[in-house]
Amino acid sequence: MPRFVLASLFALACALVAVAADPPTTADAVAAFKKGDFAEADKLFTAVGVTKLTTEQKTAWAYCRIKVAADRVNAPNCDAATATAAAESVADALELISDNAKLLAFGREVLKAAQAKAKSAPPGVPAPPVVAAGDVVETASFRVHHSGNRELGDSVAKAAEASRKQIFERWSGPPGGAWQPKCEIVIHTDAKSYSKATGKPAALTGHATVTLANGRATARRIDLRADDDALATNALPRELTHVVLADLFADKPPPRWALEGMAVLAGSPEEISRYTRTLPRCVRDGELRTLAALFDLKDVPADKLTGFYCQSVSVTEYLVKLKGERNFKIFLSDAQRYGTAQALKRQYDIAGPQALETAWKRECLDQARGQSP
Numbered sequence: 611m612p613r614f615v616l617a618s619l620f621a622l623a624c625a626l627v628a629v630a631a632d633p634p635t636t637a638d639a640v641a642a643f644k645k646g647d648f649a650e651a652d653k654l655f656t657a658v659g660v661t662k663l664t665t666e667q668k669t670a671w672a673y674c675r676i677k678v679a680a681d682r683v684n685a686p687n688c689d690a691a692t693a694t695a696a697a698e699s700v701a702d703a704l705e706l707i708s709d710n711a712k713l714l715a716f717g718r719e720v721l722k723a724a725q726a727k728a729k730s731a732p733p734g735v736p737a738p739p740v741v742a743a744g745d746v747v748e749t750a751s752f753r754v755h756h757s758g759n760r761e762l763g764d765s766v767a768k769a770a771e772a773s774r775k776q777i778f779e780r781w782s783g784p785p786g787g788a789w790q791p792k793c794e795i796v797i798h799t800d801a802k803s804y805s806k807a808t809g810k811p812a813a814l815t816g817h818a819t820v821t822l823a824n825g826r827a828t829a830r831r832i833d834l835r836a837d838d839d840a841l842a843t844n845a846l847p848r849e850l851t852h853v854v855l856a857d858l859f860a861d862k863p864p865p866r867w868a869l870e871g872m873a874v875l876a877g878s879p880e881e882i883s884r885y886t887r888t889l890p891r892c893v894r895d896g897e898l899r900t901l902a903a904l905f906d907l908k909d910v911p912a913d914k915l916t917g918f919y920c921q922s923v924s925v926t927e928y929l930v931k932l933k934g935e936r937n938f939k940i941f942l943s944d945a946q947r948y949g950t951a952q953a954l955k956r957q958y959d960i961a962g963p964q965a966l967e968t969a970w971k972r973e974c975l976d977q978a979r980g981q982s983p
Contacts, residue, residue, distance in 0.1 A: 636662065640670065648674040660706070668706040669713065675703035676717045683724045693728035697721055701806040718809035750788035754795045762797060762836060766846065770795060773847045777854045777876060780935045793830035793853055795846075800837045808833050815840070818849040820856040827856055840881070847876035864942040867904050870919060871926025872938075885923040889975060892917040901925065901967040905950050924974050925966075932958055 639654035655663065655671040663671065679696035682688055688696075700721040707714050747754040747763040752770045756763030770793070778785040798804035801812040810817055815838045821829040832849045834841055851873040855864070863869065875882060892898050897917025899907075904921060911918050930938050937957055944953035951962040960966045 636667065640667065643670050643674060648677045652678060665708055668708070669710050672703040672706040672710075672717065673713060675699050675706075676713070676720055679703075679724060680720045683720065683727055688727060690728050693724045697724035697728055700724060701809075704809060705806070721809045748792075751792055752789075752795055753792050754797065756797050757799060757836075759797070759836065765842065766795060766797060766834070769842045769846055770850060773850050773876070774854065777847070777851050778858075781854070781872070781939050782858050782936065789827075789830065791827070791829060793832060793850075795832045795834065797834050797836050797841075799835075801835060804833060804835045816845040816849045818852040820853055822856060822860055825860045827853075827860070830856075840878070844877040844881045848873045851876045858939065859942070862946055865905060865945075866907055866909050867918070867922040868926060868942055870910070871922040871924075874919070874923045875927060875930070882923065882927070885920045886927075886974075888916065888920045889924055892920050893975065900963070901970070902963040905963055925970055928970050928974050929958065 635654065635658050639651050639658055642648075642651035642654055652671065652674040655667070655674065660668065660671075679700045682692055682696045685692075700717055704714065704717050704721070707717065745756060745758055745763075747756060747760070747767040749767050749771050751774060752767055754763045754767045754770070756766070774789075775785060796807075798807055804810065804814070805812040808817070810833070816832060816834040819829075819831045819833075820827055830853050832846070832853065834845055834849070838845055852869065855869060855872065874885060889898075892914075895917075897914040898921050899914065899917070904918070904925070907918075926938070929941065941953050941957040944956055947953075948956065954960040954962060954966055958966075960969070
Protein backbone atom coordinates (compact mmCIF):
# COMPACT_ATOMS: atom_id res chain seq x y z
CA MET A 611 0.00 0.00 0.00
CA PRO A 612 1.52 3.37 -0.96
CA ARG A 613 2.27 5.92 1.72
CA PHE A 614 0.60 9.28 1.19
CA VAL A 615 3.01 12.04 2.04
CA LEU A 616 0.99 15.15 2.80
CA ALA A 617 3.49 17.20 4.80
CA SER A 618 3.77 20.02 2.29
CA LEU A 619 0.00 20.26 2.02
CA PHE A 620 -0.29 20.36 5.80
CA ALA A 621 2.14 23.26 5.94
CA LEU A 622 0.21 25.07 3.25
CA ALA A 623 -3.11 24.55 4.98
CA CYS A 624 -1.66 25.77 8.29
CA ALA A 625 -0.57 28.97 6.62
CA LEU A 626 -4.02 29.53 5.18
CA VAL A 627 -6.17 28.94 8.26
CA ALA A 628 -6.98 32.11 10.17
CA VAL A 629 -8.02 31.99 13.85
CA ALA A 630 -8.13 35.56 15.04
CA ALA A 631 -11.81 36.15 14.40
CA ASP A 632 -13.04 32.55 14.74
CA PRO A 633 -15.68 31.58 17.27
CA PRO A 634 -14.30 29.38 20.10
CA THR A 635 -15.39 26.02 18.66
CA THR A 636 -13.83 26.77 15.29
CA ALA A 637 -10.69 28.02 17.01
CA ASP A 638 -10.47 24.72 18.89
CA ALA A 639 -10.74 22.78 15.64
CA VAL A 640 -8.03 24.89 14.03
CA ALA A 641 -5.81 24.50 17.09
CA ALA A 642 -6.14 20.71 17.00
CA PHE A 643 -5.38 20.78 13.29
CA LYS A 644 -2.19 22.81 13.80
CA LYS A 645 -1.08 20.43 16.55
CA GLY A 646 -1.40 17.54 14.13
CA ASP A 647 -4.29 15.93 16.02
CA PHE A 648 -6.23 15.35 12.85
CA ALA A 649 -8.79 12.89 14.24
CA GLU A 650 -9.75 15.37 16.95
CA ALA A 651 -9.79 18.26 14.49
CA ASP A 652 -12.10 16.26 12.24
CA LYS A 653 -14.54 15.79 15.12
CA LEU A 654 -14.44 19.47 16.02
CA PHE A 655 -14.89 20.66 12.44
CA THR A 656 -17.84 18.26 12.15
CA ALA A 657 -19.38 19.76 15.30
CA VAL A 658 -19.00 23.30 13.93
CA GLY A 659 -20.65 22.44 10.61
CA VAL A 660 -19.58 23.18 7.08
CA THR A 661 -21.76 26.29 6.69
CA LYS A 662 -19.77 28.14 9.35
CA LEU A 663 -16.33 27.44 7.88
CA THR A 664 -14.26 29.58 5.56
CA THR A 665 -12.82 28.14 2.36
CA GLU A 666 -9.43 27.75 4.07
CA GLN A 667 -10.98 25.97 7.06
CA LYS A 668 -12.86 23.59 4.75
CA THR A 669 -9.51 22.76 3.13
CA ALA A 670 -8.03 22.05 6.55
CA TRP A 671 -10.98 19.82 7.42
CA ALA A 672 -10.58 17.95 4.13
CA TYR A 673 -6.90 17.44 4.88
CA CYS A 674 -7.80 15.93 8.28
CA ARG A 675 -10.21 13.45 6.76
CA ILE A 676 -7.84 12.41 3.99
CA LYS A 677 -4.88 12.02 6.38
CA VAL A 678 -6.85 9.94 8.87
CA ALA A 679 -8.25 7.79 6.06
CA ALA A 680 -4.78 7.25 4.56
CA ASP A 681 -3.43 6.12 7.94
CA ARG A 682 -6.28 3.64 8.32
CA VAL A 683 -5.89 2.24 4.82
CA ASN A 684 -2.12 1.94 5.24
CA ALA A 685 -2.46 0.02 8.50
CA PRO A 686 -1.56 -3.70 8.18
CA ASN A 687 -4.79 -4.72 9.93
CA CYS A 688 -7.08 -2.66 7.69
CA ASP A 689 -10.10 -4.80 6.80
CA ALA A 690 -12.79 -4.30 4.16
CA ALA A 691 -15.17 -2.50 6.53
CA THR A 692 -12.48 -0.04 7.62
CA ALA A 693 -11.44 0.59 4.03
CA THR A 694 -15.07 1.18 3.01
CA ALA A 695 -15.54 3.73 5.78
CA ALA A 696 -12.27 5.41 4.78
CA ALA A 697 -13.40 5.64 1.16
CA GLU A 698 -16.69 7.25 2.19
CA SER A 699 -14.86 9.76 4.39
CA VAL A 700 -12.46 10.74 1.61
CA ALA A 701 -15.30 11.07 -0.90
CA ASP A 702 -16.99 13.52 1.47
CA ALA A 703 -13.69 15.37 2.00
CA LEU A 704 -13.21 15.87 -1.75
CA GLU A 705 -16.43 17.88 -1.84
CA LEU A 706 -14.93 20.36 0.66
CA ILE A 707 -11.99 21.25 -1.59
CA SER A 708 -12.49 24.08 -4.04
CA ASP A 709 -9.08 25.25 -5.27
CA ASN A 710 -6.28 23.04 -3.92
CA ALA A 711 -5.20 20.85 -6.83
CA LYS A 712 -2.48 19.01 -4.88
CA LEU A 713 -4.83 18.03 -2.07
CA LEU A 714 -7.46 16.94 -4.59
CA ALA A 715 -4.91 14.73 -6.31
CA PHE A 716 -3.76 13.14 -3.05
CA GLY A 717 -7.35 12.65 -1.94
CA ARG A 718 -8.22 10.83 -5.13
CA GLU A 719 -5.21 8.53 -4.71
CA VAL A 720 -6.30 7.68 -1.16
CA LEU A 721 -9.86 7.10 -2.39
CA LYS A 722 -8.67 4.68 -5.08
CA ALA A 723 -6.53 2.77 -2.59
CA ALA A 724 -9.38 2.55 -0.09
CA GLN A 725 -11.83 1.35 -2.73
CA ALA A 726 -9.37 -1.26 -3.98
CA LYS A 727 -8.79 -2.60 -0.48
CA ALA A 728 -12.48 -2.56 0.36
CA LYS A 729 -13.56 -4.47 -2.73
CA SER A 730 -10.34 -6.37 -3.60
CA ALA A 731 -10.19 -4.67 -6.98
CA PRO A 732 -7.12 -4.96 -9.23
CA PRO A 733 -4.58 -2.17 -8.58
CA GLY A 734 -5.58 1.10 -10.19
CA VAL A 735 -9.16 0.06 -10.93
CA PRO A 736 -12.00 0.96 -8.55
CA ALA A 737 -14.08 -2.09 -7.74
CA PRO A 738 -17.70 -2.30 -8.88
CA PRO A 739 -20.24 -1.23 -6.26
CA VAL A 740 -21.76 -3.85 -4.02
CA VAL A 741 -25.26 -4.30 -5.42
CA ALA A 742 -28.12 -6.74 -5.27
CA ALA A 743 -28.13 -9.43 -7.93
CA GLY A 744 -31.10 -7.77 -9.64
CA ASP A 745 -29.10 -4.58 -10.13
CA VAL A 746 -26.71 -6.15 -12.65
CA VAL A 747 -27.32 -6.96 -16.33
CA GLU A 748 -24.79 -9.44 -17.70
CA THR A 749 -23.89 -10.15 -21.33
CA ALA A 750 -21.08 -12.06 -23.02
CA SER A 751 -18.57 -9.22 -22.54
CA PHE A 752 -20.16 -6.84 -20.01
CA ARG A 753 -21.59 -6.58 -16.51
CA VAL A 754 -23.73 -3.44 -16.27
CA HIS A 755 -24.40 -2.10 -12.76
CA HIS A 756 -27.55 0.00 -13.02
CA SER A 757 -28.57 0.59 -9.35
CA GLY A 758 -32.16 -0.44 -9.84
CA ASN A 759 -32.87 1.14 -13.23
CA ARG A 760 -33.33 -2.14 -15.10
CA GLU A 761 -34.57 -0.53 -18.31
CA LEU A 762 -31.47 1.66 -18.53
CA GLY A 763 -29.22 -1.28 -17.67
CA ASP A 764 -30.73 -3.40 -20.42
CA SER A 765 -30.36 -0.66 -23.04
CA VAL A 766 -26.77 0.11 -22.07
CA ALA A 767 -25.83 -3.60 -22.12
CA LYS A 768 -27.32 -4.03 -25.59
CA ALA A 769 -25.65 -0.86 -26.87
CA ALA A 770 -22.30 -1.88 -25.36
CA GLU A 771 -22.26 -5.24 -27.15
CA ALA A 772 -23.19 -3.62 -30.47
CA SER A 773 -20.66 -0.79 -30.05
CA ARG A 774 -17.88 -3.18 -29.07
CA LYS A 775 -18.35 -5.12 -32.31
CA GLN A 776 -18.51 -1.93 -34.40
CA ILE A 777 -15.40 -0.42 -32.84
CA PHE A 778 -13.31 -3.56 -33.33
CA GLU A 779 -14.44 -3.86 -36.94
CA ARG A 780 -13.87 -0.19 -37.63
CA TRP A 781 -10.23 -0.08 -36.54
CA SER A 782 -9.01 -3.65 -36.91
CA GLY A 783 -11.44 -6.47 -37.72
CA PRO A 784 -14.02 -8.67 -36.00
CA PRO A 785 -13.41 -9.21 -32.26
CA GLY A 786 -11.72 -12.47 -31.44
CA GLY A 787 -14.31 -13.49 -28.86
CA ALA A 788 -16.02 -12.30 -25.71
CA TRP A 789 -13.96 -10.39 -23.17
CA GLN A 790 -12.55 -12.22 -20.19
CA PRO A 791 -12.52 -10.57 -17.76
CA LYS A 792 -15.74 -8.85 -18.67
CA CYS A 793 -15.91 -5.07 -18.81
CA GLU A 794 -17.70 -3.65 -15.77
CA ILE A 795 -19.98 -0.72 -16.67
CA VAL A 796 -21.07 1.26 -13.62
CA ILE A 797 -23.92 3.74 -14.15
CA HIS A 798 -24.03 6.48 -11.50
CA THR A 799 -27.26 8.32 -10.76
CA ASP A 800 -25.99 11.83 -11.43
CA ALA A 801 -22.91 14.03 -11.60
CA LYS A 802 -22.52 14.26 -7.83
CA SER A 803 -22.67 10.52 -7.21
CA TYR A 804 -20.33 9.91 -10.17
CA SER A 805 -17.77 12.33 -8.79
CA LYS A 806 -18.11 11.04 -5.23
CA ALA A 807 -17.64 7.41 -6.25
CA THR A 808 -14.79 7.91 -8.72
CA GLY A 809 -12.97 11.05 -7.62
CA LYS A 810 -13.38 12.47 -11.13
CA PRO A 811 -14.69 15.99 -11.83
CA ALA A 812 -18.48 16.17 -11.89
CA ALA A 813 -18.32 17.85 -15.30
CA LEU A 814 -17.16 14.61 -16.95
CA THR A 815 -19.78 12.33 -18.49
CA GLY A 816 -17.69 9.20 -18.12
CA HIS A 817 -14.25 7.61 -18.14
CA ALA A 818 -12.64 4.23 -18.81
CA THR A 819 -10.03 2.36 -16.78
CA VAL A 820 -8.06 -0.64 -18.05
CA THR A 821 -5.34 -2.58 -16.24
CA LEU A 822 -2.80 -4.37 -18.45
CA ALA A 823 -0.31 -7.07 -17.48
CA ASN A 824 1.93 -9.12 -19.77
CA GLY A 825 0.24 -7.86 -22.90
CA ARG A 826 -3.36 -8.53 -21.86
CA ALA A 827 -6.13 -6.75 -20.01
CA THR A 828 -6.67 -7.98 -16.47
CA ALA A 829 -9.47 -5.54 -15.63
CA ARG A 830 -11.81 -3.32 -17.66
CA ARG A 831 -14.22 -0.71 -16.34
CA ILE A 832 -16.33 2.17 -17.64
CA ASP A 833 -18.06 4.69 -15.35
CA LEU A 834 -21.02 6.63 -16.78
CA ARG A 835 -23.72 9.04 -15.61
CA ALA A 836 -27.43 8.19 -15.88
CA ASP A 837 -28.28 11.90 -16.17
CA ASP A 838 -26.25 12.26 -19.38
CA ASP A 839 -28.68 12.54 -22.29
CA ALA A 840 -25.94 11.45 -24.70
CA LEU A 841 -24.88 8.39 -22.68
CA ALA A 842 -25.60 5.91 -25.48
CA THR A 843 -24.60 8.09 -28.44
CA ASN A 844 -21.41 9.71 -27.12
CA ALA A 845 -20.16 8.75 -23.66
CA LEU A 846 -20.51 4.97 -24.01
CA PRO A 847 -18.94 4.57 -27.49
CA ARG A 848 -16.23 7.11 -26.63
CA GLU A 849 -15.11 5.33 -23.47
CA LEU A 850 -15.61 1.90 -25.01
CA THR A 851 -13.20 2.93 -27.76
CA HIS A 852 -10.54 3.45 -25.10
CA VAL A 853 -11.17 -0.07 -23.77
CA VAL A 854 -11.01 -1.63 -27.25
CA LEU A 855 -7.81 0.25 -28.08
CA ALA A 856 -6.22 -1.18 -24.93
CA ASP A 857 -6.73 -4.59 -26.56
CA LEU A 858 -5.46 -3.50 -29.97
CA PHE A 859 -2.36 -1.85 -28.49
CA ALA A 860 -1.77 -3.99 -25.41
CA ASP A 861 2.04 -3.75 -25.57
CA LYS A 862 2.27 0.01 -25.99
CA PRO A 863 -0.57 2.53 -26.28
CA PRO A 864 -0.71 4.99 -29.17
CA PRO A 865 0.03 8.67 -28.48
CA ARG A 866 -2.63 10.46 -26.50
CA TRP A 867 -3.71 12.71 -29.38
CA ALA A 868 -4.62 9.64 -31.44
CA LEU A 869 -6.41 7.93 -28.54
CA GLU A 870 -8.57 10.97 -27.86
CA GLY A 871 -9.22 11.60 -31.54
CA MET A 872 -10.31 8.02 -32.19
CA ALA A 873 -12.53 8.02 -29.10
CA VAL A 874 -14.39 11.20 -30.09
CA LEU A 875 -14.89 9.87 -33.64
CA ALA A 876 -16.99 7.07 -32.11
CA GLY A 877 -19.61 9.64 -31.13
CA SER A 878 -22.45 11.24 -33.03
CA PRO A 879 -21.85 13.48 -36.08
CA GLU A 880 -23.12 16.41 -34.03
CA GLU A 881 -20.52 15.77 -31.33
CA ILE A 882 -17.69 15.50 -33.86
CA SER A 883 -18.87 18.69 -35.56
CA ARG A 884 -18.76 20.51 -32.24
CA TYR A 885 -14.99 19.98 -32.10
CA THR A 886 -14.56 20.98 -35.74
CA ARG A 887 -16.52 24.20 -35.34
CA THR A 888 -14.37 25.19 -32.36
CA LEU A 889 -11.11 25.03 -34.35
CA PRO A 890 -11.26 28.64 -35.64
CA ARG A 891 -11.59 29.98 -32.10
CA CYS A 892 -8.61 27.85 -31.06
CA VAL A 893 -6.63 29.42 -33.91
CA ARG A 894 -7.61 32.94 -32.83
CA ASP A 895 -6.74 32.21 -29.19
CA GLY A 896 -3.39 30.61 -30.03
CA GLU A 897 -4.40 27.22 -28.62
CA LEU A 898 -3.15 25.05 -31.46
CA ARG A 899 0.28 23.44 -31.44
CA THR A 900 2.47 22.52 -34.36
CA LEU A 901 1.74 18.93 -35.33
CA ALA A 902 5.31 17.99 -34.42
CA ALA A 903 4.64 19.28 -30.89
CA LEU A 904 1.23 17.59 -30.76
CA PHE A 905 2.73 14.25 -31.78
CA ASP A 906 5.44 14.55 -29.10
CA LEU A 907 2.97 14.98 -26.21
CA LYS A 908 3.12 12.06 -23.78
CA ASP A 909 -0.23 12.80 -22.13
CA VAL A 910 -3.12 15.25 -22.10
CA PRO A 911 -1.45 18.65 -21.59
CA ALA A 912 -2.17 20.99 -18.71
CA ASP A 913 -2.49 24.02 -21.01
CA LYS A 914 -4.33 24.72 -24.27
CA LEU A 915 -6.67 21.86 -23.44
CA THR A 916 -9.49 22.82 -25.80
CA GLY A 917 -7.02 23.23 -28.62
CA PHE A 918 -5.50 19.83 -27.87
CA TYR A 919 -8.82 18.01 -28.15
CA CYS A 920 -10.10 19.90 -31.20
CA GLN A 921 -6.80 19.51 -33.03
CA SER A 922 -6.52 15.82 -32.11
CA VAL A 923 -10.00 15.07 -33.41
CA SER A 924 -9.46 17.06 -36.61
CA VAL A 925 -6.08 15.54 -37.46
CA THR A 926 -7.32 12.01 -36.73
CA GLU A 927 -10.39 12.55 -38.89
CA TYR A 928 -8.25 13.99 -41.69
CA LEU A 929 -5.92 10.98 -41.78
CA VAL A 930 -8.85 8.56 -41.56
CA LYS A 931 -10.49 10.23 -44.55
CA LEU A 932 -7.30 9.84 -46.56
CA LYS A 933 -7.05 6.03 -46.41
CA GLY A 934 -9.51 4.68 -43.86
CA GLU A 935 -9.61 3.60 -40.23
CA ARG A 936 -7.61 0.38 -40.49
CA ASN A 937 -4.81 2.13 -42.35
CA PHE A 938 -4.73 4.71 -39.56
CA LYS A 939 -4.21 1.90 -37.05
CA ILE A 940 -1.34 0.57 -39.19
CA PHE A 941 0.11 4.09 -39.25
CA LEU A 942 0.07 4.21 -35.44
CA SER A 943 1.81 0.84 -35.24
CA ASP A 944 4.41 2.00 -37.76
CA ALA A 945 4.93 5.20 -35.76
CA GLN A 946 5.82 3.10 -32.71
CA ARG A 947 8.31 1.09 -34.74
CA TYR A 948 9.81 3.62 -37.16
CA GLY A 949 8.87 7.05 -35.79
CA THR A 950 6.08 9.37 -36.89
CA ALA A 951 7.91 10.87 -39.87
CA GLN A 952 8.69 7.49 -41.42
CA ALA A 953 5.19 6.21 -40.66
CA LEU A 954 3.63 9.18 -42.48
CA LYS A 955 5.81 8.46 -45.49
CA ARG A 956 5.11 4.72 -45.48
CA GLN A 957 1.33 4.92 -45.07
CA TYR A 958 0.35 8.28 -46.59
CA ASP A 959 3.31 9.30 -48.74
CA ILE A 960 3.52 12.49 -46.65
CA ALA A 961 7.02 13.85 -46.00
CA GLY A 962 6.77 14.30 -42.23
CA PRO A 963 4.71 16.29 -39.69
CA GLN A 964 5.36 19.68 -41.32
CA ALA A 965 4.05 18.52 -44.68
CA LEU A 966 1.03 16.98 -42.97
CA GLU A 967 0.39 20.22 -41.10
CA THR A 968 0.40 22.22 -44.33
CA ALA A 969 -2.09 19.87 -46.01
CA TRP A 970 -4.27 19.54 -42.92
CA LYS A 971 -4.51 23.31 -42.39
CA ARG A 972 -5.28 23.93 -46.03
CA GLU A 973 -8.26 21.57 -45.96
CA CYS A 974 -9.54 21.29 -42.40
CA LEU A 975 -9.08 24.80 -41.03
CA ASP A 976 -10.68 26.39 -44.08
CA GLN A 977 -13.57 23.95 -43.79
CA ALA A 978 -13.92 24.62 -40.04
CA ARG A 979 -14.06 28.39 -40.64
CA GLY A 980 -16.96 27.80 -42.97
CA GLN A 981 -18.81 25.81 -40.30
CA SER A 982 -18.17 28.13 -37.37
CA PRO A 983 -21.06 30.28 -36.15
